[in-house]
Amino acid sequence: MSGPRVLVMGWCSVEDGEATAGDALSMRAVADALARAGADVDVAWAPAVVPPGGLLLRDARPGRYTHVVWACGPLRGGAVSRALAPFAGATLIAAGVSVVDPADPVVRIFEHVFPRDGRGADGGALDPVVDLSAHASTARVPVVGTVLAPGQAEYGAARRHEQVRDALEGWIGSTGAALLEIDTRMDRRSWRQPWSPDELTSVVGALDAVVTMRLHGLVLALSRGVPALALDPVAGGGKVTAQARAWAWPAVLSAEAVTGPQGSARMSEHLTWCLSDEGRDAAAAAGRRAGSDAPLDGLVAAVMGPAHGEETGAGASSERP
Numbered sequence: 001m002s003g004p005r006v007l008v009m010g011w012c013s014v015e016d017g018e019a020t021a022g023d024a025l026s027m028r029a030v031a032d033a034l035a036r037a038g039a040d041v042d043v044a045w046a047p048a049v050v051p052p053g054g055l056l057l058r059d060a061r062p063g064r065y066t067h068v069v070w071a072c073g074p075l076r077g078g079a080v081s082r083a084l085a086p087f088a089g090a091t092l093i094a095a096g097v098s099v100v101d102p103a104d105p106v107v108r109i110f111e112h113v114f115p116r117d118g119r120g121a122d123g124g125a126l127d128p129v130v131d132l133s134a135h136a137s138t139a140r141v142p143v144v145g146t147v148l149a150p151g152q153a154e155y156g157a158a159r160r161h162e163q164v165r166d167a168l169e170g171w172i173g174s175t176g177a178a179l180l181e182i183d184t185r186m187d188r189r190s191w192r193q194p195w196s197p198d199e200l201t202s203v204v205g206a207l208d209a210v211v212t213m214r215l216h217g218l219v220l221a222l223s224r225g226v227p228a229l230a231l232d233p234v235a236g237g238g239k240v241t242a243q244a245r246a247w248a249w250p251a252v253l254s255a256e257a258v259t260g261p262q263g264s265a266r267m268s269e270h271l272t273w274c275l276s277d278e279g280r281d282a283a284a285a286a287g288r289r290a291g292s293d294a295p296l297d298g299l300v301a302a303v304m305g306p307a308h309g310e311e312t313g314a315g316a317s318s319e320r321p
Helices: 021-036 078-087 153-158 161-175 197-205 215-222 239-246 255-259 263-274 277-289 296-304 306-312
Strands: 005-009 040-045 067-071 091-099 112-118 143-147 178-181 209-212 228-231
Touching: 005 021, 005 078, 021 040, 021 067, 021 091, 067 078, 143 161, 143 215, 161 178, 161 255, 161 263, 197 215, 209 215, 209 263, 215 228, 215 239, 215 277, 228 239, 228 263, 255 263, 263 277
Parallel strands: 005 040, 005 067, 067 091, 091 112, 143 178, 143 209, 209 228
Antiparallel strands: none
């Protein structure tokens, strides 16, 4: 006798639903627990969130399943009923759900309901259990910050900002990294912007790598020992390339390389290096060198006078570059 054949679904399966990471983790927890128990399990997804090789809900064959488990989210609304309608012949179970209204018709279509919160038929609060997402297995992926650049009109006809940004955005979602967009612009009128440089550098220092179109994205990363992939948005090379040269940093690509036919492959190659032990070691070494080449010594000597330069050991510099 074969075991149960189970389809796990939820709001991540509904095309017009709101799919959250918590929903996906709850579905994973249910699928893993049932698979360990010996069930034959499929997980159904909506097109916007289906993983590579995953099953779309619209492609699931209703007659195949003995049980359907709806995991996580509120049990309410026509979207749930419509998603479950083709599977009416299976045993329907809801797990880790919110019972907003126990009289809602959608609640009554399930043979078993294992709620995480809500009200019972008598109006009393149900005893809450830990949300299913807490039981899901997870894997750590690299956390990569992205620093985009605006048009920078000072570069005139050499500007390739829009093309480089389009290439970056078309590629970076495929890296498998957790992506965090970082804006170096400060604005105390909005909590979404950093209010001080220290806030920004604290975020950068916690990252595994940075992909940046901005000079300061490169500098702030390397000075804190974080590897950076620098993409120069200026044709022929601008300040991003110049700073990469000043740091002797190899992970830099020109606008022409980024937007060329091998752009995605080149960016992937460099980011892989940044996230490797070699890349991390190189960034750590760059961070240790950050204060050793001191261009400020010449500035201080120029302001304070030659005597101060002699006392502090500042090197002589010409008045003109």
